[in-house]
Amino acid sequence: MEPTLRFLAAIPPFDRLPGAALTETARAMDVVYAEAGQRLAGPGDTPEGLWVLLKGRVEELREEEVIRVFGPEELFGALALLRGGYRSTFRVAEEMVAYLLPADRFRALCREHPAFQAHFHDDLATKLDGLLARERQQDLASVMLARIDQAYLHPPVWVAPEATAQEAGQAMEAAGANAALVGSPGDTADPGLVTVSSLYRAVVVRGRPATTPVADLARHGLVALPRDASLFDAMLAMTRHGISRVAVREEGWNGGVCGFLELGSLMSYYANHSHLVVTEIRRARSVEDLARAGWRLVDMVGALSGRGVKPRHIQRLVSALDRQLFARLFDLTVPDELARDCCLVVLGSGGRGEQMLKTDQDNLLVLRPGADPEAVRGAAEALGKGFEQLGYPPCPGGYMVTNPRWRLTPADLEERIAEAGRHPEGQALMDLAVLLDGTAVAGDTELWEEGRTAGLGRLTGHPSLLSAxxxxxxxxxxxxxxxxxxxxxxxxxxxxxxxxxxxxxxxxxxxxxxxxxxxxxxxxxxxxxxxxxxxxxxxxxxxxxxxxxxxxxxxxxxxxxxxxxxxxxxxxxxxxxxxxxxxxxxxxxxxxxxxxxxxxxxxxxxxxxxxx
The missing domain is CATH 1.20.120 (Four Helix Bundle (Hemerythrin (Met), subunit A))
Incomplete structure (x- = not known):
């Protein structure tokens, strides 16, 4: 019985059965052999049971036409059992060995185990949900063992011991941090720690002067972990000490502090990383900073996929983050005076909101008439270089801002769309397909809407367009x-x-x-x-x-x-x-x-x- 048990445990819906029920099912199985050409069952026959193929092939026929072929590890006969009769004929196409689960045992399993019965009624969506649920369970162990340095570490802010409470607060504000270390960078001794909340309590609640030296307000006994410790260790440390951050040391337990792991970052990692990416995008001061944030998207997608998140939810999240990424790139590379006169549009899967991983650049610029050509060319080159730094290679089809053909005024955009109506073939149809998926992400979005709406309005009255x-x-x-x-x-x-x-x-x-x-x-x-x-x-x-x-x-x-x-x-x-x-x-x-x-x-x- 052991081989039968192992075989069934790996095949849906038997894998939904608890141990005792699976063992009883394995005992109930009969082994059936049939030669090629033999008729197994069909209309007018009383269903004997559920067939589980071990070897060979079986054809399902309707009016002598083969509509499906079953192979090893596939099941057939369930619908006949549930309906009380066969609508199709089953014939052996290649010498067959199969298990046969008797009809009474099959019906008992359906009564006693709803999850087993549901398999035979489930639609595609429900089956997918079941598959994703199993994948979530398989990924749990790897998530718990992820290393601290796989999450976002907030850079340490250092303040001198003689600095005032006000100066320490200003330093944290400038760095966008919630905590600061009191001492010197590289200190392997026990530096002091102050936080925004601890300064608030000291100055506002207890009335300490804002000029109080921060050394007098610092707390010692820093809770720290090496950067190669697991995130689970960090969660335990925060829980044990009742704190919302741990310091992270560079090399082992005695190394210098290289950053802080905040509770929010830890929770974001376990959830989906998105908070970390947003934080880094907003804090980016250069394209290099932005590139580091962008590459976290790949890790995020891998984590979400491994945890059984549906692809369409991943697509929506990634597309939203990508649009923030591209908008920030636009801010960093396009001069303010030009930014008011142009619009960055994302095309392809990014425009549809269906992006998952980095693909080719698919974008264009819509320009206000009269925009300085040299300024536009310089901004387009900076944008294109920035996209490459973010990991988006040039588009083989040339749909990118560095291609002058895709730097358009609203009137140009209108004509480009309308061209498909006049000449519904080749490049014009491809351009139309690309433009229909576009979404404006930065700059004056009215420029895009103006040209797109006008162009679509000119596609009426072309009867051959839609078929082509x-x-x-x-x-x-x-x-x-x-x-x-x-x-x-x-x-x-x-x-x-x-x-x-x-x-x-x-x-x-x-x-x-x-x-x-x-x-x-x-x-x-x-x-x-x-x-x-x-x-x-x-x-x-x-x-x-x-x-x-x-x-x-x-x-x-x-x-x-x-x-x-x-x-x-x-x-x-x-x-x-x-x-x-x-x-x-x-x-x-x-x-x-x-x-x-x-x-x-x-x-x-x-x-x-x-x-x-």
Whole structure:
């Protein structure tokens, strides 16, 4: 029974059963052998039980047409048990060995364990939630063992012992700090500590003069940890001593103090790092400072992904932080007198609010007529260099502020959009797709809105535009075979599939096309799909299924991108089904089925069969 128990424990929904129930289920399993061509069950038969394939392949047929093929570790027959009869015929395609869980035992498990029964009714969203919950549990140990220096450390502020309380408060205010050390930098002795709250209590509450030497107000017995201690150690120290910060020493227990770990930073790390990134962005005084904050985004994304946060929530958070990052870069690189006469616009996934990791620069500048050309050129070059320092390489397609073609007045922007209506082909359609996703992040945003609104208003009266614009939805094949097999062939070993071309792009561009037709201003894919449902183009439930499918596909892509980042490899969009769990492969098939259905809908809606 031991091999059976181990086998079942790794397969959903048996992995939802408690130990005793799983053991009883393993005992109840019968082993069945069948030769190729043998009919196992079909309409008119009484369901015998739930089949769990060990070896071979089984075909599911409707009216003699194969609609699905099951392989090892896959289950079939559950719906017949729940409905009381078969709607399909099951036939052995390749010599089969399987477990058969008797019908009465299956029904008992469904009655006694709702989570087991729910697996057979769950939609894509619910299955994804279950997968993410398991991933959260797996990541908990690694979070607890993260090192102190992986969180944000507030630089130490030092004040001389003879400095007054007022001077110490001013030093903390200037540095944006809540605490200061009393002594000399590099002191390995026990320096004194004053905080904003301790100075407030001394001067305001107790009436000590603001000229009191800070040495008289300092507290000694500094609680400190080495920087390679764990964050869990820091949490214990704060809890044990009832404090909201610990000092961090450079080398071992006797090294100099190199910073403070604040309780807020500790909580932010355990939550999602976002507070740390925002703090560093706001405090940045140079592009170099900003770059350090920007690279924390990668760590944040990895942490969030590992903790089971849904990709669409990661995208929203990263996009919000990216926009703050870009706005601060704009402040640091564009002179004030020009900043009032231009607007920085982010395009692509950043504009849609769907960015997860650093990608190519996708941006443009909208300029007020009469802006100084030399000042504009200098600012554009500084911005482009700044983006590169932040880790955003030049865009191969040239969609970036350093390209004069993408430094536009509102009138230029209007004409660029309107060009797609006059000549719905090639570059004009690509430019329109890019501009539809744009979002203004800095400068005078009215310049962007003026040109965009005017341009979209000129796209009416061009009947061939929408079909030509939507056509790329069909450009890439969905990597799902006729029998619900995942179709690989990409990558050096031919064992991968391109999840972006095969799944993400058709959903994103299909939603973009429907939004253009309805003249909706939304840029996010989920918002566009829900808008199409409100317009009656999509069923509301199907729109939500597409959103969940996009979320799952984006999560797989993110995992591949993070793996490439950690290994120092060039990023790609390839996913290898063999490296996925059985549940993930099933979810991938479900997602691609939704993509195929959406492509059929878009093709019918825009009459793409008539477009050549």
């Amino acid at each position: 614009f939507a056509r790329p939805v069909l450009e890439f094949d969905t990597p799902l075979g006729a029998f619900a097999h995942l179709r690989t062939g990409a990558g050096s070993g031919g064992d991968a599939l391109d999840v972006k071309k095969g799944g993400i792009f058709p959903i994103v561009h299909g939603a973009r096309s429907l939004a253009l037709e309805a003249r909706r201003q939304a840029t996010g894919t989920a918002e566009r799909l829900r808008g199409a449902a409100e317009d009656g183009v999509l069923d509301a439930a199907f729109a939500e299924e597409l959103i969940e499918a996009l979320d799952f596909l984006s999560g797989l892509r993110l995992r591949a991108l993070l793996a490439a980042h950690r290994a120092g490899r060039a990023p790609d969009d390839l996913v290898r089904p063999a490296e996925l769990s059985r549940l993930e492969r099933d979810l991938l098939k479900d997602a691609f089925q939704a993509v195929k259905a959406f492509k059929r809908l878009v093709a019918h809606h825009f009459h793409l069969n008539l477009v050549t």
